[in-house]
Amino acid sequence: MxxxxxxxxxxxxxxxxxxxxxxxxxxxxxxxxxxxxxxxxxxxxxxxxxxxxxxxxxGFVNAHCHSPMTFERGWAEDLPFDRWLNEKIWVAESALTPDDVYWGAALAACEMIRSGITAFNDHYFYMDRVADVVEQSGMKAALAWCVFGIGEDAEIGPGLDGTAEWIRETHGSANGRLRTFLGPHSPYICPPEFLERIVEIAHETGQGIHLHLAEDNQQIEQSLERYGLRPVQHIDRLGVFDVPGGCVAAHCLSLDADDIDILAAKGVYIPHCPITYMKLAMPFPPIKDRLAAGVNMCLGTDGPGSNADMDMFAVIRQAVLSEKYQSRDPESLPGDTALRMAAQNGARALGFEGxxxxxxxxxxxxxxxxxxxxxxxxxxxxxxxxxxxxxxxxxxxxxxxxxxxxxxxxQTLDEEKILQEAEAHAQSMVSRGMKQVRQYKA
Ligand SMILES: [Zn+2]
CATH class of the missing domain: 2.30.40.10 (Urease, subunit C, domain 1)
Structure with a gap:
């Protein structure tokens, strides 16, 4: 004792x-x-x-991030979202190795612990290596291995069946500090039949789903054109919100009243990542209205490729300031509400107590x-x-x-060694990445 x-x-x-x-x-x-x-x-x-x-x-809970993307900090600046992905991020990632992911996540763990983050919700590749970092660091995490469903060439790692196998082995390990989600990238990339298969696996394994959703108006138009439905309604029909482990839908920037009703009724958790939205000049959701509608809002740093750091005090402050400024209402987001979004709402989103x-x-x-x-x-x-x-x-x-x-x-990580290794791996990865691995179109 x-x-x-x-x-x-x-x-x-x-x-x-x-x-x-x-x-x-x-x-x-x-x-x-x-x-x-x-x-x-x-x-x-x-x-x-x-x-x-x-x-x-x-402790703060970082409810949406891509921790190994510390490697892309400062690598893709001053670009719109489509060019940021197509010309920089998805080129550098063509050279990504499991070791890169390990050192990138270890660097993120040092930064996150220093920023008061005790648990994080990660969405990236080679999650078995991020799990090693979680074990060693003593942090808690929910890990989602990102999959696309558009052909083997586009996947990084073993694809959906392989990641489902990894989930079975990993969920609940490290004395319960490690949890998992299924990680489809988004409805704008993943085909409907692929998302349906993911929903099936979620029911078979008792898992939840962590994905990106409704990030801008172009994605709404594209979804209406393809499926005759807005993204929230499209994936609701596919059963994405009804899986046993719950759903975390990052961003949800462009929503209408029906979307908000669905997300509130289904208990979907929405990580709000204000620094990414400002940096990539994306639309800004009104937090006060969402909270009033009963939507579970939490806070995330997002990946350091877009934020560009993993500082939760900065996220909390920017969430409050941007909400007050946008709504022209200084009462719209009180400080203790923002702290609760960063702590217990995040913990609930990841399925942790506390x-x-x-x-x-x-x-x-x-x-x-x-x-x-x-x-x-x-x-x-x-x-x-x-x-x-x-x-x-x-x-x-x-x-x-x-x-x-x-x-x-x-106390748990060798910070000096991690800084050295991460710097070397990051420099090597961006110099090796030569081809664009997939295409973002909206
Ligand atoms: Zn993200």
Whole structure:
């Protein structure tokens, strides 16, 4: 049995009542939160941590990303979405190897832990190698091996049947830290019969589906032309939203009222990735209206090829600012709602417990140093965290009671080696990638 006692700490619980404790105790026993507020007088702890001048809050969940795309950070700049894919991303990926994916994801894991992310929802290739990174890092993740269904040449890896096999072996491994989704790329690339086959496999294996959906108006027009239906309605007919493990549909930028009703009724989770939308000049969805309609909104960094970093404090802040600005309504997205989108809504999307600091929850949490100049004075902890805190203020990160970072030092990953290897693999990959692997048309 391991007992960790964090003393004198401010705790932003993000529980139902939004409780905040000041100078409080947090007790963690065997990977779970045992008590919040005042520790029992006779507590004997294996480790006591002084939390003075720090806040504890739930770990962030990055609800949509492509972690190995750290390799394409800064590689495809100032381009519209179609040229970004066709001329840069899908050319570099023609040279992708499993080792590239491992080092790209390891680099992302270093960055994500430093940014307070305890779990991530990944959608990419060679997910068996990303699973290695999850095992070693101590993070939690839901992994989707991306498949296209347009011929073997376009796939990277074993194709749908091979990835289904991998899912059977992987789901629930690493003491439950690893979960999986089926990963069709999107309805604008994947043919309907392929999506139907994926729905069948999801029912056979008890899995969910993570895909991209309705990213711009051209995709809506294309879907209407091909199928006579908008993308949301098209994949609803195919059963994509009715699979046992639920559906995560990234982006959903162009929706009408019927689409929103379907997504709310089917409990679909929508990761909102504001920095990608701004960087690629994509349409912006109104968050307040979606939340009011009952849609499950969560937050993601997206891939570093489009964002270009994996900084959740930046995502939270940009989500809030862009929503207020777009709606011309400063009340449209309060700070604690944004923090909940980043924590518990994300955890639910991935199928993990937690997202709040409360007794019985897994000890997935971060500590933030409140002593930086930009965090004084302390009138409102929520306001300071949402509008002033930076990733560099995060000192400690814990998952299931295990420290992944202590005093800004990574505990589970060899960061120096990862930086070297990732740099070398990234430079090599982009110089080898010569042909375009598939074509985006909208
Ligand atoms: Zn994406």
């Amino acid at each position: 391991t007992v960790i006692h964090i003393r004198n700490v401010d705790i932003v619980t993000l529980d139902e009542q939004g409780t905040i404790h000041h100078n409080a105790d947090l007790v963690i026993r065997d990977g779970k939160i045992e008590s919040v507020g005042k520790a029992p007088a006779d507590l004997t702890a294996d480790q006591t941590v002084d939390g003075s001048h720090h806040a504890v809050l739930p 997202g709040a600091i409360e007794a019985g929850a897994p000890a997935d949490l971060i500590m933030v140093d409140l002593d930086a100049p930009h965090l004084h004075p302390l009138h409102s902890l929520i306001a300071n965290l949402v509008h002033s805190a930076k990733s560099a203020d995060i000192t400690d990160v814990m998952v299931d009671g295990q420290w992944l970072m202590r005093n800004r030092e990574l």
